[in-house]
Amino acid sequence: MTDRHDHSNITLIAVCFGLFMIQLDLTVVNVALKSIQDNLHAGVTALQWVVDAYAILFSSLMLTTGVVAAILGSAAALLLGAFISWQFIEFHTI
Numbered sequence: 144m145t146d147r148h149d150h151s152n153i154t155l156i157a158v159c160f161g162l163f164m165i166q167l168d169l170t171v172v173n174v175a176l177k178s179i180q181d182n183l184h185a186g187v188t189a190l191q192w193v194v195d196a197y198a199i200l201f202s203s204l205m206l207t208t209g210v211v212a213a214i215l216g217s218a219a220a221l222l223l224g225a226f227i228s229w230q231f232i233e234f235h236t237i
Contacts (some may be wrong), residue, residue, distance in 0.1 A: 172197050 176190050183189070212220035 168201070169198075 157227065175194070179185060179193060180190055185193075208220065208224065211223070215223065
């Protein structure tokens with residue numbers, strides 16, 4: 144019985160951490176709006192498009208990675224995501 148309770152606590156912590164990271168990510172986008180507005184000379188409508196485009200892209204990637212994790216398994220999906228991130232970092236640091 145205690146094993147099940149331990150797993151539920153870990154699950155709750157993981158979900159809370161995930162939601163925190165999503166909120167932090169969206170906060171970063173909103174903080175960057177002033178710089179985007181200054182650099183692109185964008186109006187309020189254009190900034191709304193930036194936020195909407197980011198939200199749509201982010202949510203579609205979340206749904207896609209959820210399906211990949213369901214098909215491959217969570218460990219394989221984590222390794223795939225780490226590999227793709229590593230390749231992205233390698234490509235952009237050259």
